[in-house]
Amino acid sequence: MTAYRLGSGGVVDRSNTLSFKFDGRAMKGYAGETLASALLANDQLLVGRSFKYHRPRGIVTAGPSEPNALVAIGKGAATDPNTKATVAELYAGLDARSQNRWPSLKYDIGALNGLLSPFLSAGFYYKTFMWPAAFWEKVYEPLIRRAAGLGRAVLEHDPHSYEKCWAHCDLIVVGAGPTGLMAALTAGRVGLRVILADEDFRLGGSLLAETTRIDDRPAVDFAEACLAELRALPNITIMPRTTVFGWYDDNVFGALERVQKHVVAPQAKLPVERLWRIVAKRALLATGAEEGPLVFGGNDRPGVMMAGAMRTYANRFGVAAGRSVAIFTNGSAGYRTASDLSAHGVEVAAIIDSRDAPRDAAPAGVRVIPSASVIDTRGRQRVCGLVVERAGFEETIACDAIGMSGGWNPVIHLACQRGAKAVWSPELNTFLAPDIGNGLVVAGSAAGRYSLGGCLRDGAERAARIAGDLGFPSVGNPLPAVGDEVDPSFTALWYAPGAKAKAFVDFQNDVDVKDLGLALREGFGHVEHAKRYTTAGMATDQGKLSAINTTGLLAAMQGISPADVGTTTFRPFYTPVAFGALAGTARDERAAPVRKSPLYGWAEKNGAIFVDSGLWYRPAYFARHGEKTWRESTDREVVNVRQHVGLCDVSTLGKIEIFGPDAAEFLNRLYCNPQPAGRQGALRADAARGRNSL
Amino acid sequence: MASLIHCPHCGVRPSQEFSIRGDASVVRPAPDAADEAWHEYVHLRSNPRGRHREHWHHVAGCRRWLVVERDTFTHDVFSVTDGAAVAREGGR
Numbered sequence: 001m002t003a004y005r006l007g008s009g010g011v012v013d014r015s016n017t018l019s020f021k022f023d024g025r026a027m028k029g030y031a032g033e034t035l036a037s038a039l040l041a042n043d044q045l046l047v048g049r050s051f052k053y054h055r056p057r058g059i060v061t062a063g064p065s066e067p068n069a070l071v072a073i074g075k076g077a078a079t080d081p082n083t084k085a086t087v088a089e090l091y092a093g094l095d096a097r098s099q100n101r102w103p104s105l106k107y108d109i110g111a112l113n114g115l116l117s118p119f120l121s122a123g124f125y126y127k128t129f130m131w132p133a134a135f136w137e138k139v140y141e142p143l144i145r146r147a148a149g150l151g152r153a154v155l156e157h158d159p160h161s162y163e164k165c166w167a168h169c170d171l172i173v174v175g176a177g178p179t180g181l182m183a184a185l186t187a188g189r190v191g192l193r194v195i196l197a198d199e200d201f202r203l204g205g206s207l208l209a210e211t212t213r214i215d216d217r218p219a220v221d222f223a224e225a226c227l228a229e230l231r232a233l234p235n236i237t238i239m240p241r242t243t244v245f246g247w248y249d250d251n252v253f254g255a256l257e258r259v260q261k262h263v264v265a266p267q268a269k270l271p272v273e274r275l276w277r278i279v280a281k282r283a284l285l286a287t288g289a290e291e292g293p294l295v296f297g298g299n300d301r302p303g304v305m306m307a308g309a310m311r312t313y314a315n316r317f318g319v320a321a322g323r324s325v326a327i328f329t330n331g332s333a334g335y336r337t338a339s340d341l342s343a344h345g346v347e348v349a350a351i352i353d354s355r356d357a358p359r360d361a362a363p364a365g366v367r368v369i370p371s372a373s374v375i376d377t378r379g380r381q382r383v384c385g386l387v388v389e390r391a392g393f394e395e396t397i398a399c400d401a402i403g404m405s406g407g408w409n410p411v412i413h414l415a416c417q418r419g420a421k422a423v424w425s426p427e428l429n430t431f432l433a434p435d436i437g438n439g440l441v442v443a444g445s446a447a448g449r450y451s452l453g454g455c456l457r458d459g460a461e462r463a464a465r466i467a468g469d470l471g472f473p474s475v476g477n478p479l480p481a482v483g484d485e486v487d488p489s490f491t492a493l494w495y496a497p498g499a500k501a502k503a504f505v506d507f508q509n510d511v512d513v514k515d516l517g518l519a520l521r522e523g524f525g526h527v528e529h530a531k532r533y534t535t536a537g538m539a540t541d542q543g544k545l546s547a548i549n550t551t552g553l554l555a556a557m558q559g560i561s562p563a564d565v566g567t568t569t570f571r572p573f574y575t576p577v578a579f580g581a582l583a584g585t586a587r588d589e590r591a592a593p594v595r596k597s598p599l600y601g602w603a604e605k606n607g608a609i610f611v612d613s614g615l616w617y618r619p620a621y622f623a624r625h626g627e628k629t630w631r632e633s634t635d636r637e638v639v640n641v642r643q644h645v646g647l648c649d650v651s652t653l654g655k656i657e658i659f660g661p662d663a664a665e666f667l668n669r670l671y672c673n674p675q676p677a678g679r680q681g682a683l684r685a686d687a688a689r690g691r692n693s694l
Numbered sequence: 695m696a697s698l699i700h701c702p703h704c705g706v707r708p709s710q711e712f713s714i715r716g717d718a719s720v721v722r723p724a725p726d727a728a729d730e731a732w733h734e735y736v737h738l739r740s741n742p743r744g745r746h747r748e749h750w751h752h753v754a755g756c757r758r759w760l761v762v763e764r765d766t767f768t769h770d771v772f773s774v775t776d777g778a779a780v781a782r783e784g785g786r
């Protein structure tokens with residue numbers, strides 16, 4: 001056993017035990033946690049296989065950026081493939097299965113692709129196309145298609161129902177962490193109609209895993225007090241389980257509300273998901289910041305995780321990622337995870353720091369190795385150690401989990417979706433939101449103001465300014481007092497030197513440092529080219545973890561600033577949205593208007609089988625008693641028409657009556673087909689063409 | 695493209711309610727105009743980056759033809775006018 005449930009702690013409901021299944025194995029978790037958290041508590045480190053090399057992969061994050069822990073949830077037609085275990089809310093009876101493995105997660109034949117990896121390097125799709133076409137079609141493509149892939153789409157009719165709604169507000173606050181909560185409170189108190197949306201099932205964001213006290217009480221209690229006040233305000237709409245996925249023209253936001261994704265049997269009277277279009281006079285982006293992974297040899301082995309995610313699992317869910325955890329960091333955040341784990345009684349094997357003279361305080365008795373690099377990890381389907389290199393001296397340190405912390409990147413996707421490019425900040429070593437005017441204001445960590453006190457203040461101040469702009473009283477609130485502040489500083493480390501194994505940049509698409517180097521060498525060094533050539537950032541996680549490192553590496557390889565490399569284009573959707581939700585109620589017979597000819601009722605009474613003809617429903621044949629196939633009915637009808645007479649309903653076609661002595665000649669001049677003159681009572685179908693089309 | 699259109703008859707409506715016919719600046723030539731003029735009118739359209747006037751039909755609303763003046767690059771909408779009013783103004 002390595003990962004395990006802590007004896008106490010976390011904001012899960014330990015009195016409410018939930019039974020669920022993973023790959024058929026019965027497991028138990030608690031209400032209030034995610035599937036990923038419950039899997040970790042059950043020491044299920046291996047959760048999937050990577051796309052290309054089928055390498056064993058484990059949970060990396062505790063949120064929507066997760067590249068690895070994609071599972072299929074549900075049974076039969078109601079299966080949801082490619083669901084991130086890190087955001088899936090645990091419920092009693094949840095049935096999850098791992099993907100992209102055969103015959104089983106533990107023994108996977110596709111892992112042989114790893115041995116073929118010299119042939120599957122960046123751009124291999126394009127290069128193999130140059131081989132004899134027959135070889136590609138018969139050998140390569142079927143092989144690749146079978147081996148590569150994520151979850152399987154369900155081919156059955158989706159039994160779930162969906163709906164679409166519009167909402168209007170003065171202010172939409174995206175994200176209910178410290179910044180968002182303060183903003184919603186400030187705006188709500190002076191009367192703005194506010195929508196507060198958060199993708200999580202429990203609101204509070206980073207406060208749910210925060211150990212710093214606010215107003216001398218736990219941060220979670222502070223969040224709950226804010227929410228209690230917000231719930232009591234009639235002008236506030238709180239939308240949990242709602243991902244704001246897009247920012248569109250005229251400050252219209254697209255959002256997906258997961259109404260019944262967290263229940264085993266959805267009620268028929270409610271939709272499973274609701275697609276919202278929210279018209280907001282103003283918007284405040286309080287989406288926080290994402291910790292960046294470090295690119296080092298063997299960084300994809302199950303058990304290697306974001307340090308901040310380990311902190312979330314311990315503090316919010318009461319789960320330890322391992323019994324003996326090593327931390328690899330380039331900044332203060334790694335030390336924060338180390339001390340939180342230590343406080344929970346988890347052994348910290350060592351802190352490996354890439355910086356030369358870190359001044360951060362490590363927990364008592366924990367060894368700090370500065371100016372060092374992790375060059376490899378040990379273990380097969382789970383990590384059992386790492387290799388540290390310092391000035392040519394290599395040392396193996398035993399551990400059963402590795403937390404990596406590569407600095408902070410604001411979550412600015414929405415702000416960049418309408419064309420403006422993210423701006424490089426040399427001070428913060430990351431990209432910040434561009435200047436996008438008043439409609440959408442970025443605040444808190446999402447604006448690079450990382451401290452807890454700074455987030456609370458920023459949320460309150462910016463919301464007060466928005467209230468003033470909209471003609472509401474712009475009343476400031478007394479700011480809560482924040483306990484010990486932490487230092488968010490870090491020193492950029494795009495690549496941990498000396499890698500002895502593949503150092504992955506994009507986990508889901510198996511892109512490593514060498515692939516980026518190859519792209520650069522072969523003339524595909526532009527960030528948009530490199531993305532397509534290597535497929536970095538093209539997986540279902542859209543490069544949430546990998547994009548900044550891709551840019552940083554391309555810059556470092558060329559000795560230029562990341563500002564000169566830039567980012568790839570941000571586009572909706574922020575996270576994947578099911579087609580069902582986009583279609584809403586417009587599906588099956590409601591997908592298009594139904595048009596019935598005047599004879600429809602008569603035909604229906606006479607047993608017509610209808611066929612769609614454009615929007616019209618026309619009788620294809622009239623089945624009679626005893627006729628088993630369409631052919632039998634049609635044959636009878638054909639014989640009848642030849643011997644007697646038939647009636648065809650063409651009333652659905654357009655009709656123009658033309659009469660007079662020269663009617664036929666007139667038609668002759670209009671049509672390329674000559675019109676037979678003088679044939680009375682004859683019928684002929686022709687195409688008429690307007691200015692634009694047929 | 696704009697998410698919301700201010701219809702002079704229906705107020706602010708989602709752009710999904712409208713159907714776009716195309717360039718509102720082209721003028722039908724005289725019946726006896728040269729083939730070149732007809733060719734241009736029927737087949738040739740410019741694809742401007744910037745200000746553009748288009749005929750929009752409020753299909754799922756008042757069903758009136760409207761002239762929408764918008765910027766194809768910034769997506770700003772400058773004016774929405776009833777088609778009949780535009781025609782009267784132009785003496786057509």
Ligand SMILES: [Zn+2]
Pocket residue numbers: 701702703704705752755756757758
């Ligand atoms: Zn209208």
